[in-house]
Amino acid sequence: MSENKSKMSILTNGILNENPVLRLVLGTCPTLAVTTMASNGIGMGLAATFVLLCSNIVISALRNIIPNQVRIPCYITVIAGFVSVVQMIVKAYVPDLDKALGVYLPLIVVNCIILGRAEMFASKNGIVDSALDGIGMGIGFTITLTIMGSIREIIGSGTWMAGLGKLIPALGADFAVQVVPKGVDTFSLMTSAPGGFFVFGILMAGATWLTTRPKKSAPAVEGGNA
Amino acid sequence: MAVKLASIFFTMILVDNYVLAKFLGICPFLGVSKKLDSAVGMSLAVTFVMVLATAATWPIQTFLLTPVDAAGELKWDMGYLQTIVFILIIAILVQLLENFLKKFIPALYKSLGVYLPLITTNCTILGVTILNLDNGYDFIESIVCAAGAGIGFLVAMVLFSGVRRRVEQAVTPKCFEGLPITLVAAAVTSLSFMGFGGIVDAIFKV
Numbered sequence: 001m002s003e004n005k006s007k008m009s010i011l012t013n014g015i016l017n018e019n020p021v022l023r024l025v026l027g028t029c030p031t032l033a034v035t036t037m038a039s040n041g042i043g044m045g046l047a048a049t050f051v052l053l054c055s056n057i058v059i060s061a062l063r064n065i066i067p068n069q070v071r072i073p074c075y076i077t078v079i080a081g082f083v084s085v086v087q088m089i090v091k092a093y094v095p096d097l098d099k100a101l102g103v104y105l106p107l108i109v110v111n112c113i114i115l116g117r118a119e120m121f122a123s124k125n126g127i128v129d130s131a132l133d134g135i136g137m138g139i140g141f142t143i144t145l146t147i148m149g150s151i152r153e154i155i156g157s158g159t160w161m162a163g164l165g166k167l168i169p170a171l172g173a174d175f176a177v178q179v180v181p182k183g184v185d186t187f188s189l190m191t192s193a194p195g196g197f198f199v200f201g202i203l204m205a206g207a208t209w210l211t212t213r214p215k216k217s218a219p220a221v222e223g224g225n226a
Numbered sequence: 227m228a229v230k231l232a233s234i235f236f237t238m239i240l241v242d243n244y245v246l247a248k249f250l251g252i253c254p255f256l257g258v259s260k261k262l263d264s265a266v267g268m269s270l271a272v273t274f275v276m277v278l279a280t281a282a283t284w285p286i287q288t289f290l291l292t293p294v295d296a297a298g299e300l301k302w303d304m305g306y307l308q309t310i311v312f313i314l315i316i317a318i319l320v321q322l323l324e325n326f327l328k329k330f331i332p333a334l335y336k337s338l339g340v341y342l343p344l345i346t347t348n349c350t351i352l353g354v355t356i357l358n359l360d361n362g363y364d365f366i367e368s369i370v371c372a373a374g375a376g377i378g379f380l381v382a383m384v385l386f387s388g389v390r391r392r393v394e395q396a397v398t399p400k401c402f403e404g405l406p407i408t409l410v411a412a413a414v415t416s417l418s419f420m421g422f423g424g425i426v427d428a429i430f431k432v
Contacts, residue, residue, distance in 0.1 A: 025253075025256070025405060026253075028249075028252040028253060028256070029249050029250055029251070029252045029253070029349045030249075032249040032252060033248065033249035033250075072317075072343065072346070073314070073317055076313055076314070076317060076346070076347075077310065077314065080309050080310040080313050080314075081310060083309055084306060084307070084309050084310060087306075087309065088306060102360075103353055103356050103357055103360065106308070106309045106352070106356055107250075107349045107352060107353060107356075109309055109313050109352065110313070110346075110347040110348065110349045110352050111349075112253055112347055115347055189417075192420065193246060193247050193248075193249065193416045193419075193420070194413040194414070194416040194417040194420065195413070196249065196413075197409050197410070197412040197413035197416055198409070198410055198413035200409050201402075201405075201406045201407065201408075201409030201410040201412075201413065202406070202410075204405055204406040204409065205399070205401045205402045205406035205407075206401070208401045208402075208406065209400075209401035212401070
């Protein structure tokens, strides 16, 4: 495999094949909690991507210095440092997003995607590869959160991307795309807890179907009713 | 006082259940709920660490990070260190618990296995310590809230391990096998918990 192709595959790996949420089942808590609106999903995804990228770079750079026995506390400290940075930035520049994400913003520290990638990837690979992995995983996470937020928001509240104006001030504070006409009763259960689990289950089944479908030449051995 | 504490306790278990209503601690909820006994062991470990962590972090936040003088003014503000300090305290507590279990209850240590170190990254624990402070609870209320959150986690885990045993024997479409159908089952479990909304207010008249 050529060098270029492998770098590209590290980047794209996180988007579908090893999508952190749908395939590796990491970071499920923020996925379920903040996706009541698509714009929250984008904000959370970007915040987590930033932490993931920075912590992957630093941990990869320190991978030969950190003693193996105390690596987890070291990783956690690095991650917590970057999360505090994100917290301060968000509080200062996008206070509305800070309110919408609430306790889930500091909880990025315990997001298993970040610790998981540090342990599985950054501690074994070079800085460039780790940075690419961080970006790829972050994009995969952001896309998944946005899709899930869109489904829940459209079915649950009838709008799409409401609140995006808080992230991009140019759009104006009241920016929202009205998908379901006003006056039509929306299925508000989707924005509460059960809807989250349900949409997550359906999306995960969809991702499983997408990634396992083309392998027709190699039939699955287990689960057959022979 | 007692009524308020009881109200906090039962609200945490039934209405604001961390797993089913607030989406905290989903990883162990999906990972360890396959067997009843490991679900109970994990939940008890989580409850224990939760109460300990609250008991440790509440004084640190109140007296070290953001102390208030007699006039109600902040003496100094190091609130920005909250995330780092709390996660380190929790990591230390988990390490202590692990050593304790390894020495005194090896059977439980074996059955919890890989999930014990993962308590550190269990968002319920960091979540409960931060939410207690956000809600402005005093020390006793925080401890009761943490205990309630832990018991709520236990209730959700035990109920769901029962649901899960039935789901695993069901015939499902190929792509739904495993986790996806489990999540759909969790949706139904969570729906049933929505029925508790308002029950605590009605009982304790707060």
